[in-house]
Amino acid sequence: MKVGIVGIGITEFKIHDEPFYNVAYRAAKKAMEDAEIERREIDSFILGGYDNLGVGRTISNMYVAPAAGGYLRHEIRVSEDAAFALPLAYMRVKSGLSDVAIVLGFGHSSETPVELVELQSLDPLFHRDLKLSLQMGYAMQSFVYRNTFDVSEEDTAKVVVKNRKNAAKNEYAFQKESISEEEVISSDMAVYPLRKPEIAEWCDGCVAFVLAEETTAKRINPEPIWVEGLGWTYDNYFMGARDLSKLFATAKAAEMAYKMAEAKPTEMEAAEIMDLTSDYHFMILEALGFAEYGKAKELINSDLLVNKSGGALCTNAYGSTGAFLLANLAFQLRDGEIDKGIAQAMTGIAQNAAVAILAK
Amino acid sequence: MRRVAVVGVGQTKFRTRRDDKTHPELTYEAMNKALEHAGLDIKDIQAIAYGTMDPFDGIYLPERWDVTSGGIGKPFMKISTGGTTGMTTGLAAYEHVASGLFDIAMAVCTQRVGECVDAQPVLNTAVCPIYERYSGAGAISVAAIQATVHMHKYGTTEEDLAWVSVKDHKNALKNPNAHIKLDIGVEEVLNSSVVSSPLKLLECCPRSDGAVAVIFASEEVAKKIRDNPAWVIAETTISDDYYTGDRPDLSDWDTLAIAGRRLYRFAGVDDPKKDIDVAELYSPFTIQEVLELEALGFAKKGEGKNLAREGVTFPDGDMPTNPSGGVLCANPIGATGLVRLAEASLQIMGEASNQVRDVDVSLAHAWGGTLQFHTLMLLSAKKKLKG
Numbered sequence: 239m240k241v242g243i244v245g246i247g248i249t250e251f252k253i254h255d256e257p258f259y260n261v262a263y264r265a266a267k268k269a270m271e272d273a274e275i276e277r278r279e280i281d282s283f284i285l286g287g288y289d290n291l292g293v294g295r296t297i298s299n300m301y302v303a304p305a306a307g308g309y310l311r312h313e314i315r316v317s318e319d320a321a322f323a324l325p326l327a328y329m330r331v332k333s334g335l336s337d338v339a340i341v342l343g344f345g346h347s348s349e350t351p352v353e354l355v356e357l358q359s360l361d362p363l364f365h366r367d368l369k370l371s372l373q374m375g376y377a378m379q380s381f382v383y384r385n386t387f388d389v390s391e392e393d394t395a396k397v398v399v400k401n402r403k404n405a406a407k408n409e410y411a412f413q414k415e416s417i418s419e420e421e422v423i424s425s426d427m428a429v430y431p432l433r434k435p436e437i438a439e440w441c442d443g444c445v446a447f448v449l450a451e452e453t454t455a456k457r458i459n460p461e462p463i464w465v466e467g468l469g470w471t472y473d474n475y476f477m478g479a480r481d482l483s484k485l486f487a488t489a490k491a492a493e494m495a496y497k498m499a500e501a502k503p504t505e506m507e508a509a510e511i512m513d514l515t516s517d518y519h520f521m522i523l524e525a526l527g528f529a530e531y532g533k534a535k536e537l538i539n540s541d542l543l544v545n546k547s548g549g550a551l552c553t554n555a556y557g558s559t560g561a562f563l564l565a566n567l568a569f570q571l572r573d574g575e576i577d578k579g580i581a582q583a584m585t586g587i588a589q590n591a592a593v594a595i596l597a598k
Numbered sequence: 599m600r601r602v603a604v605v606g607v608g609q610t611k612f613r614t615r616r617d618d619k620t621h622p623e624l625t626y627e628a629m630n631k632a633l634e635h636a637g638l639d640i641k642d643i644q645a646i647a648y649g650t651m652d653p654f655d656g657i658y659l660p661e662r663w664d665v666t667s668g669g670i671g672k673p674f675m676k677i678s679t680g681g682t683t684g685m686t687t688g689l690a691a692y693e694h695v696a697s698g699l700f701d702i703a704m705a706v707c708t709q710r711v712g713e714c715v716d717a718q719p720v721l722n723t724a725v726c727p728i729y730e731r732y733s734g735a736g737a738i739s740v741a742a743i744q745a746t747v748h749m750h751k752y753g754t755t756e757e758d759l760a761w762v763s764v765k766d767h768k769n770a771l772k773n774p775n776a777h778i779k780l781d782i783g784v785e786e787v788l789n790s791s792v793v794s795s796p797l798k799l800l801e802c803c804p805r806s807d808g809a810v811a812v813i814f815a816s817e818e819v820a821k822k823i824r825d826n827p828a829w830v831i832a833e834t835t836i837s838d839d840y841y842t843g844d845r846p847d848l849s850d851w852d853t854l855a856i857a858g859r860r861l862y863r864f865a866g867v868d869d870p871k872k873d874i875d876v877a878e879l880y881s882p883f884t885i886q887e888v889l890e891l892e893a894l895g896f897a898k899k900g901e902g903k904n905l906a907r908e909g910v911t912f913p914d915g916d917m918p919t920n921p922s923g924g925v926l927c928a929n930p931i932g933a934t935g936l937v938r939l940a941e942a943s944l945q946i947m948g949e950a951s952n953q954v955r956d957v958d959v960s961l962a963h964a965w966g967g968t969l970q971f972h973t974l975m976l977l978s979a980k981k982k983l984k985g
Binding site for chain 2: 257259283289290291292295296297299300301303304308309310311312313314315316317318322325326328329330332333334335355356358359360361362363469470471472473474475476486490494498586589590
């Protein structure tokens with residue numbers, strides 16, 4: 239039995255000033271309208287996103303569940319990025335406990351200072367005194383990656399230029415201003431060696447998917463997008479115990495997803511990846527098996543369609559970035575541009591990853 | 599549908615503070631105990647669902663640290679849904695196995711409420727900042743309103759509620775993991791200080807540190823692990839509206855009644871009083887056990903107040919509730935629901951510290967939000983209740 243995506247709803251990704259449950263509501267409603275089903279036809283509401291410090295409200299599913307339509311229905315929230323909620327929704331449908339489920343990813347970065355919030359995730363014994371912000375962690379990985387594999391500023395600048403070009407054509411993307419390689423290289427240093435345009439900025443937005451088991455899915459939508467492979471895992475918390483030049487969690491999650499889908503990287507026609515920095519763009523592609531370690535910079539002009547959405551570098555809402563990427567991959571499948579593709583998400587200092595393989 | 603059973607349970611001791619251990623060390627302790635109980639090694643665990651409520655512990659997203667307790671490289675997923683977190687984490691682990699993707703999955707929940715100055719202001723940040731936050735709403739104040747309304751409508755007395763406390767505290771004396779161990783009578787409860795009228799100190803849960811782990815396995819694997827697994831018969835969760843003020847009648851927990859009805863229909867429970875032998879209910883305040891008994895069909899509306907006083911809910915009564923001592927005697931908030939599931943499983947296995955006689959079917963429950971969520975799971979010594 240397969241599980242298919244039969245409806246997609248996505249809001250604009252920007253700084254939303256209105257009460258955020260309105261934004262969540264719009265994503266869910268759009269997904270239901272897209273699937274041409276009513277709220278009452280959905281039995282399970284699987285939420286994905288942060289809580290408490292991360293969205294400015296404790297038990298965030300309290301306001302998101304009703305906004306998604308979960309009144310008097312099954313609801314649950316998976317924390318970290320909403321890409322982690324997709325596997326749980328998949329398993330609930332696959333197990334027979336649900337016929338039609340909705341995944342709602344919510345990201346409300348503007349409600350809190352995410353950098354300060356993430357500092358609270360550092361353990362009080364070893365990391366907290368270091369005040370290791372997300373960007374500092376990103377920069378450490380970039381430094382190690384560039385030095386290990388001889389990756390230049392010019393190489394990483396090309397990623398920013400390409401993503402921005404793609405984002406300009408994406409109506410839902412946040413950061414759309416075009417930029418040249420020279421402008422990236424001459425821009426202000428954020429945290430060495432990362433320059434400002436090489437680090438994703440925060441925004442807000444919600445994404446919803448309607449999922450259904452195979453028979454029901456075909457009734458709802460004659461051409462569902464099938465979830466063929468899923469993988470998710472965590473790396474070690476202690477950065478000192480990790481090889482910072484590689485993304486273990488992404489590689490491991492991809493291995494699980496490829497095995498489940500019985501597919502190889504060469505079968506993927508597109509990838510939507512959570513390149514929170516320009517270096518991560520290369521590191522993720524390598525962990526997904528598209529290039530040998532250190533060689534992803536050679537993919538920049540290849541046929542592999544990477545981040546047609548503009549990627550996380552152009553749209554990054556804390557908690558729903560992965561769902562944004564998944565939706566954009568699904569749009570490419572729906573539009574007939576590709577037959578099979580892969581989406582990747584990660585949080586923290588690339589400590590974890592969720593990978594999904596979608597196909598027509 | 600794939601049959602799944604609980605095959606291992608591990609709990610730490612629940613205390614005001616567990617300064618002897620770090621967050622991942624507490625997680626590790628519970629996981630190891632569950633592995634030992636199931637006779638498994640961490641290598642045997644294929645996936646982990648991890649639960650906590652972030653705001654209490656002095657660390658945000660502790661799953662990132664706690665994954666070092668045995669989860670690195672495994673499919674590891676964090677669940678957080680408020681007071682129901684423990685139960686929904688158990689449900690997520692169950693779904694890992696029920697889906698067929700995994701044969702053995704673990705649910706583990708860790709909470710250190712002792713790290714925060716006061717849980718109630720934290721809970722107040724859950725309610726709407728525009729309409730309800732300035733009312734000071736927290737768990738205790740909302741439960742106090744439930745009690746007041748129930749007293750007004752059904753004539754429930756402070757003594758009726760005190761009996762629930764007496765029962766839970768007597769039960770906790772037999773539970774080595776329980777946080778609060780007091781041999782008390784009705785007078786002591788009634789004479790304890792008022793926390794939020796009409797609820798008194800001995801009618802309110804403590805704030806606890808601790809962790810709990812539960813291992814789920816598929817039918818084939820479960821049979822190899824133990825001969826007394828607790829089979830999962832049915833599950834359900836439900837969400838109400840966001841606003842506490844929108845609840846139609848606080849003397850009647852109607853969302854729990856709806857969830858219970860769904861659970862019973864799926865499981866084939868005709869009469870919960872006859873078909874269910876013991877219940878581990880999420881009752882951090884005495885009034886809530888009364889409301890839960892009524893909503894779940896163990897008592898008629900307005901009559902739940904009589905059950906503790908008449909001995910019905912004591913371990914040797916007709917419908918024992920919270921033989922572990924319940925939430926009144928240990929409340930590591932985001933782990934508490936999974937403790938209910940763990941204790942309900944141990945009752946099926948015949949291995950509970952305060953074992954009820956002849957348990958075939960047990961019920962585990964948790965509520966969360968400001969009376970917004972419920973999660974239920976029904977367990978049995980048999981693979982299905984009927985047929």
